[in-house]
Amino acid sequence: MVMPKGPQAFPRSEYLRRLSAVKAEMERREVAALVVTTPANITYLSGYTSKSGYVPQALVVFASDEEPTFVTRRMDAPAAVHQMFVDRSRVIGYPEALIANPERDGYDAIIDLVLDKGLGQKGIGLEVKFLAAATTEKFRSRAAKATIVDFTNVVTWIRGVKSDLEIAVMRESAAIADAGMLRATEVIRPGVREADAAAEIIATLVRGAKGKPGTDLSSFFLCASPRASTCHIRWTEDVFRQGSQINLEFGGVRHGYVSALMRTMSIGKPSDRLRRLHEGEVAGLEAALAVAKPGATCGDVAVAFNATLKKHDFEKESRCGYAIGIDWTEPTASLKEGDSTILKPNMTFHLMLGNWIDEEFGYVISETFRVTESGSESFTKLPRVIFEL
């Protein structure tokens, strides 16, 4: 028996559409082989979500071929056959001799593939920014007559505009995030350990919502008093107390696609300062969503948020969001003043209004939204409140 194909998250036509957009960019930049190494971009172009990126691997898009070819460690090849939309012949497992070997590694197998295809004197695209210097150097020396073209974030920009199929998946992720947040409101109580509450919330993110399980876990942060000014602590061994503030950030995940969500909770009445900041942030959130529409820029959204928050006598130092999709952040468009990225329908953003003001004071609220034909639409169904527990 050979490895069967698993259920595919998207139809073949969807992957071919994505590849067409990438190939158009390859043609424009005279690239015959694009070596995609960023895990999120590999997921985008193939459906692969297995976690083999701890060793060298690449999805190689050839301008000449309809389907891309995946090169990975041999033990990871069956998962690729199972998950990817491509024919099994398109998955190449390289031998163990290339693991923990200072002389030759998996990138040599990838370079071999490109050279064997006769492309040693053509343009080769690399996501240079995310490669170690030694790896780029290896391509330059082993393919000395090729032209190395920096494709950093090119695929990432292409996946910035989602298809309706992707939006549907992100809605499923958002429903999971909502379920996790509601579970948090049930389990966070005085005397409960942070870890025990985290266990319940995380289990909900895995079980999923509306019959659709989470397919992975993404970042998860539970920052509670006296750590409510921190933003990236998982959870601690401490217990919640009367008066505790709890800042939560996590996402639901479906087929790699993340919808992120943040809410602040309070055991008992929130302080006046917290309530005032919350009011300003929610007003800012609504102002930002009102401005977000096709033709506006990312900077416009940030200006709307910042100006509104300022009217409430607060400021937020960090940007108020970023593009989101596969594996959370897309390192492309930022919701920050001066970002001139023009919004298009089905771009998706994490409007991230976490505001860590000083060592004793932080607050979070966020929503994942898409740009619609005429405005914007948040994926969460949760109220914009400080949850009082």
Place this chain on the structure above:
Amino acid sequence: MVMPKGPQAFPRSEYLRRLSAVKAEMERREVAALVVTTPANITYLSGYTSKSGYVPQALVVFASDEEPTFVTRRMDAPAAVHQMFVDRSRVIGYPEALIANPERDGYDAIIDLVLDKGLGQKGIGLEVKFLAAATTEKFRSRAAKATIVDFTNVVTWIRGVKSDLEIAVMRESAAIADAGMLRATEVIRPGVREADAAAEIIATLVRGAKGKPGTDLSSFFLCASPRASTCHIRWTEDVFRQGSQINLEFGGVRHGYVSALMRTMSIGKPSDRLRRLHEGEVAGLEAALAVAKPGATCGDVAVAFNATLKKHDFEKESRCGYAIGIDWTEPTASLKEGDSTILKPNMTFHLMLGNWIDEEFGYVISETFRVTESGSESFTKLPRVIFEL
């Protein structure tokens, strides 16, 4: 109110001991400032486990100073003050202007710190292999008169030998992994969705064991029929069936320290082929542990395993393990033939005997062990069986 110090996983003396070993190596290589950027090495030298490594950050060890200095994004500074053993003055938050800015980034703040200290003409250590080429280049150009010294994996090698305090923490992690595996034997049943079983197991890994919660989650893989030949799929939406085989790999985590564990389960009787492979692997595991002792090499352990497995008419292509500690794998010593690393007391390894033989056949078993004064000691208390459910 300023951010209080959190409970510390290790006493100050333990961190100073670790730093002494690092400074001895710095002196030997004439390095005045070591820029530690690998998250696991930052944890090792400071106790910091917050997840801020998504932006530039570094723990800078100065040969002249008792305590290191941490440079991170300003919003992440409070968590560092809370978690690190160092004085709060040793935590420097850089401004948001350095985020998503193509001209200047957090590494500029790190370079500023080193230059302001008057070390622009001294040796500066970098973990080059794990830095983007542009980052190393930035150090070379902004500190043009300094000597850049490659410190890749130097701290990682130092943390290869654990203290008794670290071993105690890894035992706590192992107890958590054991609890997770036992939970798996309870919840994996025909008709249950893989995701729902994963939710229960993961919740157990967070709740922890013996009153000690997990402090984080690490890799988690549940590869079940018809995917029992894959190794790095999280879980799927499929249900278990009578006759399903389930290969599990995960770890317990305490304060960053991981003890990894793998076991194979079967709903109903395992196949003959699976039982025969299991017998060979367990014999190999025991042979490997019998050989592991101070003075033996990593290669000796691999030879013992491989020779034993061969007597049972099987082979394993991949190495049979690697050093383990903070954040799972230490990219240093490998349990593979030819690795001449000499075992010392309190080195810790993941004896990883996962064996993915072909597209229809894979099996896993693993244990995390330490080298003792006279032999080896596995941390798990679980039997070496195929769990029949």
